[in-house]
Amino acid sequence: MKKIISIAAVGALLLTLAGCAGGSTSGDSASGPKPVDQLVVGFAQVGAESGWRTANTTNIQDSFKEAGIELKFSDAQQKQENQIKAIRSYIQQKVDVIAFSPVVETGWDAVLNEAKAANIPVVLTDRAVDSQDDSLYESFLGSDFVEEGKKAGQWVVDSYKDSTTPVNIIQLEGTTGAAPAIDRAEGFADAIGSDAKFKIVASQTGDFTRAGGKQVTEALLKSNPDVNLIYAHNDDMALGAIEAIEAAGKKPGVDIKIVSVDAVKDGMQALADGKINYIVECSPLLGQQLVDIVKQINDGKTPEKRIITEETTFDQAQAVTALPTRQY
């Protein structure tokens, strides 16, 4: 009898150890998938800095509601420490999946290791982390920001191919340290290359906000009166720049050309009106794909590690055509 009890005890111990082993898992194979309406997902959003972000938040909340999955949502107000706090709270609450869009690229390993130790899978949406250990997240869903920067730069190269006069550029950068700010600068620089005609005379952050774009442009136009092109890392900063250019008595889109990224409705309207000259699309509609990834994880499947959003570009005529049915 004693022997039977000790065999049973060893068996139970082995089962427990097996349950605790490993890092982040794709589904809980011991208990099988949960019914979808019992899943709880924690989402740590960057903030509400731009029209893009607002559309992204709405789309994610709507998609989870439609799927019947509970979504716990937090807004980090563009502060990494707030996002880390939110992720730790989701770990404590033992949610099934954590998703987040990192404010900046660096400094995530500690909290992601905590999620891994708690066996909670993490999905990155929109922005990347620069961690060397890609086992810290299941999947990264979002745009190729380097490619977006290249498309903006290529438009500049094509637009000025017959011009011999210098193109003096102000770059309005996104949030310092954020993946889209780093990558869009890199892609743009790559595309304009070493042609001496193109000169980035000033490059400063406007934090992806309209107010930031306006303030920085106001100041930079004073110190660089010969600027003839603005490259804005998002539409909101381009819209702020338009206000600053008009206040300086110049015509946006004519005296100073503008190329930006996002293609939110307000940006597209400015493009249709001729105040912005070209927009590279960055889609915020990531909600349904995120729901699909959460379901795959719940089913014990391995989602694709990198899912790149499909995007296009718009000139003025294309903006006029697209505007009536634009979703965001």
Ligand code: AHR
């Ligand atoms: O990470 C995506 C970027 O963040 C968008 O281009 C910008 O508008 C937002 O704030």
